[in-house]
Ligand SMILES: Cc1cc2nc3c(=O)[nH]c(=O)nc-3n(C[C@H](O)[C@H](O)[C@H](O)COP(=O)(O)OP(=O)(O)OC[C@H]3O[C@@H](n4cnc5c(N)ncnc54)[C@H](O)[C@@H]3O)c2cc1C
């Protein structure tokens with residue numbers, strides 16, 4: 001007989017876990033269906049292992065930039081120890097901790113592959129090979145199934161056994177020569193990590209590095225990669241790839257040259273994991289992102305008894321492929337599903353309790369390269385596309401004592417994008433060592449719509465990196481008192 005729950009969540013990544021958590025907190029009966037590891041991509045193959053692989057190199061280079069400490073650290077990175085720390089943080093790819101947490105909040109974990117079979121009905125093929133199980137949802141189904149890497153259709157590539165991000169983040173081996181196809185965030189972070197660990201890295205970048213960010217930040221990252229010995233080849237693509245008899249990967253490039261490596265990492269973007277989910281039984285297109293409104297309800301699926309029943313959040317909706325933003329969507333989704341199920345008021349207005357408004361205004365992100373890039377909101381180019389009249393004060397960190405004290409020859413820049421009509425910050429980009437911690441200040445300024453004239457009263461402590469805010473305000477100009 002079918003088991004019945006108030007809410008069925010497909011996927012126990014960070015996003016599915018948070019939908020379940022909020023709905024459970026309101027007292028709903030929740031089932032979570034997971035066909036792999038509870039914790040998903042971020043915990044086991046993405047954020048956590050990539051950041052632990054990067055951290056050792058960043059820490060070593062930070063010490064090398066401070067006389068006194070530099071003399072004390074004369075050796076190279078210890079790859080084995082770096083991998084061991086990564087293995088600790090990924091619990092050696094075991095999810096007992098996640099399962100303990102999920103059952104601790106009172107959700108029911110169903111191990112298997114779930115797919116929709118019409119309105120509020122899910123079929124699960126159990127991981128252990130048992131008979132298919134039917135689950136029924138009294139109120140809602142939330143699809144939180146994440147995304148998959150895209151492998152371009154380059155002749156021979158698939159047969160050459162390329163690395164995708166999971167291979168790079170879970171490897172216990174440092175390839176002597178690593179070729180990377182792509183110039184986005186995965187490519188840049190893995191180039192930084194593996195160059196630090198001792199690989200000879202060559203990046204094949206069809207267009208620019210980190211294309212969605214401010215060009216000055218990408219330029220600084222390019223210089224940082226060069227300092228690490230990474231060769232970045234712009235405007236070059238692979239025409240054909242093959243693994244030869246010596247187990248080398250040979251890439252035939254469209255500038256008529258050849259690149260030989262021990263491994264090739266494909267880092268050319270991701271697509272929503274929306275096939276094999278039975279989405280067509282709800283009238284949706286498999287393979288596409290699931291389009292949702294700001295309460296995360298699927299816009300193309302009709303409501304039942306006046307309430308939406310199909311929700312989606314995280315990478316599968318394609319609004320902002322970051323764990324933190326997916327979890328933000330998940331909190332709104334879990335709360336609104338509960339509110340609608342329990343007949344409680346719904347606050348779906350701009351910045352309402354149940355609306356993921358910040359998806360449109362203030363998505364923060366950090367590229368953990370060396371230097372780091374921290375950004376939130378609009379770039380100058382995006383503001384121009386929206387027809388906004390903006391001021392864009394920009395300063396080097398050489399004007400900030402805290403930066404000079406943090407590291408000798410500190411290199412970095414910062415830029416604000418200020419909506420001139422409303423006199424509020426709508427975007428910020430920082431590049432430099434340790435700038436990741438500056439992003440939240442900008443996020444608060446944007447979401448809070450704090451007038452720039454008021455920011456002059458938010459005094460940064462001396463001598464911290466945050467003093468860059470003062471320099472940015474000075475570059476923008478001290479407010480004048482009206483006659
Ligand atoms: C290398 C790399 C590094 C990254 N670093 C960062 C970072 O530093 N910071 C950051 O914010 N973001 C980072 N990201 C992005 C981040 O990993 C994703 O945005 C995040 O994991 C999305 O979470 P999710 O829950 O939507 O998807 P996932 O984590 O992919 O979870 C989806 C879950 O659903 C399960 N599932 C799928 N289909 C089914 C089904 N039919 N039945 C049952 N279960 C199913 C999967 O097994 C998985 O557990 C990184 C991404 C990559 C690739």
Ligand SMILES: NC(=O)c1ccc[n+]([C@@H]2O[C@H](COP(=O)([O-])OP(=O)(O)OC[C@H]3O[C@@H](n4cnc5c(N)ncnc54)[C@H](O)[C@@H]3O)[C@@H](O)[C@H]2O)c1
Nearest residue numbers: 152182183184185186187206267268269270321322366367
């Ligand atoms: N620190 C973080 O927050 C972090 C880290 C890693 C990944 N992520 C998330 O994961 C997502 C995926 O990252 P990604 O780097 O794979 O994607 P991306 O979209 O950032 O970059 C893809 C890159 O591949 C290039 N490309 C695309 N097709 C190509 C082809 N056929 N040949 C050559 N180059 C090609 C693009 O020009 C671009 O440079 C990101 O959008 C991000 O949201 C976040």
